[in-house]
Amino acid sequence: MTIPDHKLIYYIQRWVELNEAEESLILDAFEPIAVKKKKDLLVPGGVCRSVYFITSGAVRSYHVDEKGVEHIFQINLENSWISDLESFFSQKPSNYYIESIEASTLLRISYERLEILYAEVPKLERYFRILFQRAYLNALQRLNSTMWDTAEERYNDMVKENCTILQRVPQTYIASYLGITPESLSRIRKKK
């Protein structure tokens, strides 16, 4: 097996095997873009036109409630996907922001192009089936721990996972992602 020349292909190959023709069909369908720090890829009211694969950097999605408080939904680092799937698949206006936390490079694909790509490379249905399956399980995990664990336990779990997120994003973001206030997170950290 040759080393795939592209991270995206590499990550897809984790779940489905691709021949060279399929690889290039996929690569052709994605458009590389680069964004600076703190740039919006999506703002509320806009339709989410793309799904993004993050090749480097960090991106968050969040929404702002009536009181003006940010609620962070996802914080994603390189080699993961980000989008507002609800808006993307319905092609209706989103309620979310998607914003780069760091300067980032991304691969994007539009709704129409993705449907064509599914037809060209049916294996991708399998890939995304598996991807969503895993994302779903992950969301259920997070739901479970939000419901039943204390804020402290959730933070400690995050520390244990040892994800570089903690070093790379402001504490306020982590707090929001965990569903607590920055003050609470600060107190939790002090305990240790």
Place this chain on the structure above:
Amino acid sequence: MTIPDHKLIYYIQRWVELNEAEESLILDAFEPIAVKKKKDLLVPGGVCRSVYFITSGAVRSYHVDEKGVEHIFQINLENSWISDLESFFSQKPSNYYIESIEASTLLRISYERLEILYAEVPKLERYFRILFQRAYLNALQRLNSTMWDTAEERYNDMVKENCTILQRVPQTYIASYLGITPESLSRIRKKK
């Protein structure tokens, strides 16, 4: 378009079109079973061998924590799917119970049989891709409201959805599903 002779087919057709050959391949792959009320389809330590489509009845999945408290993960009524996907796809032991709440009829398919079926009817990859996509979005919704809404708001939302779940399952289950104690739910209900 003829009326599909089977609920499962009908629900799959909502998302992908099937010809008659595909319909029968699918129907052949599933095994119908019937269970009485309060029967376990899965217990902790066991491997989840099947994915179930509920044709009638109601089923829940839950786990029991160290203190012996039940945490209900899902409550599903007819025309939906239930399983412990984590155990199912890894074929490793589960931590969950899956239990009928009412006498129910189900269609089940094993891991091995499902993989064969995917090969026989590739469109099913698309169907399950869409299904998981929706399940994922749904889980994120639930996560969001668990994090940011009060127990009262969450209960009211559930009432608004007007799902028959509320009439059909004990209040304790609803409370656990919402992530609160039965006492709290009782107090919330009194307010109205």
Place this chain on the structure above:
DNA sequence: CGAAAATTTGACATGACTCAACTGGAGTGG
């Protein structure tokens, strides 16, 4: 009918929130 289970009610405890003040480091401009 009667036992067991589910629900309600009461009294009290607590984790996390709110709001406000304080601290310290990073960046800016004079």
Place this chain on the structure above:
DNA sequence: CCACTCCAGTTGAGTCATGTCAAATTTTCG
């Protein structure tokens, strides 16, 4: 290179939603 501002993070005091535990009541169903 210092003073100034700004912002993230910390700390403190008081509040509130929800939890805990125990008892009372109602419902369910054999």
